Amino acid sequence: MLPSCEPYKIKMIEPLYRSSREEREIWIREARYNIFNLKSDQVFIDFLTDSGTGAMSDRQWAAIMSGDESYAGSRSFHGLKDTVKELTGFEYLLPTHQGRAAENVLFSVLVKEGQLVPGNAHFDTTKGHIEFRKAIAVDCTIDEAYDTSKPHPFKGNVNINKLDELMKSSADNVSFILITATCNTAGGQPVSMENIRQARKLADKYGKLLIIDAARFAENAYFIKTREEGYQTKSIRSIVLEMFSLFDGATMSAKKDGIVNIGGFIALKDKKIYQEASTFNIMFEGFLTYGGQAGRDMAALAQGLKEATEFDYLESRVSQVAYLGEKMKGYGVPVQEPFGGHAIFIDALKFFPQIPREEFPGQTLVVELYKAGGIRCAEIGSLMADRDPITRENRYPALELVRLAIPRRAYTNNHMDYAAAAVGQAFESAQKILRGYRLTSEAPIMRHFTMELEPVGN
Ligand code: F0G
Numbered sequence: 001m002l003p004s005c006e007p008y009k010i011k012m013i014e015p016l017y018r019s020s021r022e023e024r025e026i027w028i029r030e031a032r033y034n035i036f037n038l039k040s041d042q043v044f045i046d047f048l049t050d051s052g053t054g055a056m057s058d059r060q061w062a063a064i065m066s067g068d069e070s071y072a073g074s075r076s077f078h079g080l081k082d083t084v085k086e087l088t089g090f091e092y093l094l095p096t097h098q099g100r101a102a103e104n105v106l107f108s109v110l111v112k113e114g115q116l117v118p119g120n121a122h123f124d125t126t127k128g129h130i131e132f133r134k135a136i137a138v139d140c141t142i143d144e145a146y147d148t149s150k151p152h153p154f155k156g157n158v159n160i161n162k163l164d165e166l167m168k169s170s171a172d173n174v175s176f177i178l179i180t181a182t183c184n185t186a187g188g189q190p191v192s193m194e195n196i197r198q199a200r201k202l203a204d205k206y207g208k209l210l211i212i213d214a215a216r217f218a219e220n221a222y223f224i225k226t227r228e229e230g231y232q233t234k235s236i237r238s239i240v241l242e243m244f245s246l247f248d249g250a251t252m253s254a255k256k257d258g259i260v261n262i263g264g265f266i267a268l269k270d271k272k273i274y275q276e277a278s279t280f281n282i283m284f285e286g287f288l289t290y291g292g293q294a295g296r297d298m299a300a301l302a303q304g305l306k307e308a309t310e311f312d313y314l315e316s317r318v319s320q321v322a323y324l325g326e327k328m329k330g331y332g333v334p335v336q337e338p339f340g341g342h343a344i345f346i347d348a349l350k351f352f353p354q355i356p357r358e359e360f361p362g363q364t365l366v367v368e369l370y371k372a373g374g375i376r377c378a379e380i381g382s383l384m385a386d387r388d389p390i391t392r393e394n395r396y397p398a399l400e401l402v403r404l405a406i407p408r409r410a411y412t413n414n415h416m417d418y419a420a421a422a423v424g425q426a427f428e429s430a431q432k433i434l435r436g437y438r439l440t441s442e443a444p445i446m447r448h449f450t451m452e453l454e455p456v457g458n
Contacts, residue, residue: 004319007312008409011058018044024371032452033367033437035376044374045411045419047404050342051215052098052255052262054408057307060259060300067296072287076295076302080265083302087237087309088214088244090267092274094281097292098264099215099253100125101285106251106266108280109273110209111135111175118166119178119199120158121145121185124384126178126213126251128446131389135175138166145186146398148336148347153227154192155338156183156220158199171206180213181220181243185380187401188216188321188340190223193231193242200246209273210246215253217243219341222314236309249273256342259304259408263297308408317341321406324416331424336401343405346423348381351402351430357382359436359456362400365426368433369402373422377404383439383448 019027019042031037040046046053068075081093096102103126111117111133118138122130127137140162144152158179167174177199181191203210221239225231231239244250248270254263266281268274278288285291290298307313318341325339334350348362355361362381369375378384381400388395404419434457441452 004312004315006316006409007310008057016044017041019374021371024374028367028370032440033363033455034448034451034453035366035370035378036449038370038376042374043370043376045376045415047343047375047377047406047419049378050256050405050407051253052260053410054255054259054261055410056259056261056300056304057409059307060303063299063303064296067294067299069295070289072289074289074295074298076298077289080298080302083305084265084267087240087305088250088267089241090244090250090269092268092271094266094268094274094277094285094288095291095293095298096264096266096281096285098255098262099213099251100129100264101292102251102253102264102266103129105277105280105284106211106249106273107133108284109276110211114173115175116166116170116173117175117178118163120156120180120183120191122178123180123184123213123215124386124446124448126180131445140166141183141186145183145189148187148334148345148350148399148401151338153190153223153338154195155189156181156186156191157195158191160195160198160202163199163202167202167206167208171208174206174208176209176211176248177203178211178213179247180215182216182223182341184215184342187336187345187399188219188342189338190220190227190341192228193224193239193246194228196243196246203248209248212244212247212250213252214244214250214267215256216342217250217252218257218308218314219318221309222311222318223341225311236311236314240309254301254304256408257305257308258301259308260297260301263293263301265291317408320411320413320416323413324404324406324420327416327420328423331420331427333420333423333427343403345380345401345403348379348400348402351427352433352436354431354434355436357396357400358394359438360453361436362402363453364433364436365402367437368426368430369423372426373419375404375419375422377402379403379448383451386445386447
């Protein structure tokens with residue numbers, strides 16, 4: 001059999017500046033050791049996020065030109081609504097400007113003070129929108145997710161027993177169940193159809209809604225097809241439809257598996273929730289048929305959703321991520337396995353065992369990778385976990401990860417070779433780094449975006 005490869009070719013390129021280590025050492029100090037403060041021109045390979053950083057196709061750009069900018073009843077809205085209906089089966093659509101806006105609008109309806117929102121690990125903006133409403137996000141991900149070397153095909157799965165226990169003791173106080181697929185916080189790990197089905201049963205038993213955070217739904221469907229018994233011969237589209245049929249609604253950051261630079265939506269089965277959410281959508285986002293997006297954005301998104309659910313695309317996408325993972329493994333770098341769908345995660349506690357957690361080994365690694373190769377990546381560890389909202393103590397999640405998120409269709413495997421070599425170089429000299437960083441400034445919530453740090457011991 002011939003190897004898989006990209007089912008597209010490159011039509012336009014964007015030049016990159018290759019900086020020196022000396023330049024980068026100055027820039028990262030000026031950025032107060034927070035990579036969000038770097039200018040993108042100071043970055044050579046940007047693995048900060050796969051969100052809004054993908055390359056659109058010529059068909060998406062053509063769709064942009066056909067966008068209908070009518071305030072109400074836009075043709076582009078109806079095109080998007082039809083596409084979402086076709087893919088998910090959901091009747092009701094509220095466009096939003098991105099994923100967290102969808103969370104803001106839907107949670108304004110569903111989440112009340114003191115309630116619990118259980119599921120697998122919630123993404124940080126999701127947790128933020130729950131905690132902002134003085135409710136509690138409960139992580140019921142399976143234990144295997146927290147052992148980076150343990151093989152398991154669906155590390156994003158919900159621990160159904162844990163969820164059942166929670167329901168038995170506190171169902172009255174549960175707002176709804178949320179499954180994030182793939183589970184970004186657990187390492188871009190997928191959730192199996194069987195697991196979703198079991199969560200559905202529990203939701204029915206206790207009369208709760210089951211909502212999907214669908215940012216990477218297509219990558220999740222790819223893993224179901226390639227890893228779950230009984231799905232090998234099914235098409236991605238039919239798997240997607242089956243997945244969504246088990247949920248009552250979805251929040252979507254279209255910047256991931258919509259392959260657009262901005263956009264999101266809420267999709268719902270239930271008219272009543274749609275009507276309640278509509279008021280918040282109008283207040284926070286815009287009228288019901290644009291919700292913070294231009295008509296052209298919605299047109300590009302409809303096309304992007306179609307492309308993201310094609311098997312050949314997904315195969316080349318997920319294979320590229322795995323290619324980077326294998327290369328890094330070749331250098332001995334401790335990476336999470338199996339590899340995630342959108343990113344490779346380095347286990348920072350294994351990379352820098354000598355650095356105490358109070359000095360943020362994950363962030364130390366982020367800074368070292370930037371210095372080594374101009375690679376920008378993200379800490380998914382104690383800085384991102386924020387302080388406990390009640391005790392205000394630092395939270396130390398089970399995993400301290402550094403995420404190299406691969407933008408869709410943007411980089412070649414030569415870039416992956418370069419990045420892996422830079423990480424390998426940093427790993428070779430890892431034992432020379434003895435101390436980490438301390439915070440000098442932080443916001444009360446979602447601090448990692450704006451925090452400032454300084455090296456400990458200087
Ligand atoms: N849900 C998940 C699973 C996400 O990964 C993100 C964003 C959101 C919701 C929020 O969507 O950014 O469109 O408002 N994740 C990005 C990331 C930022 O880098 O993983 P948004």
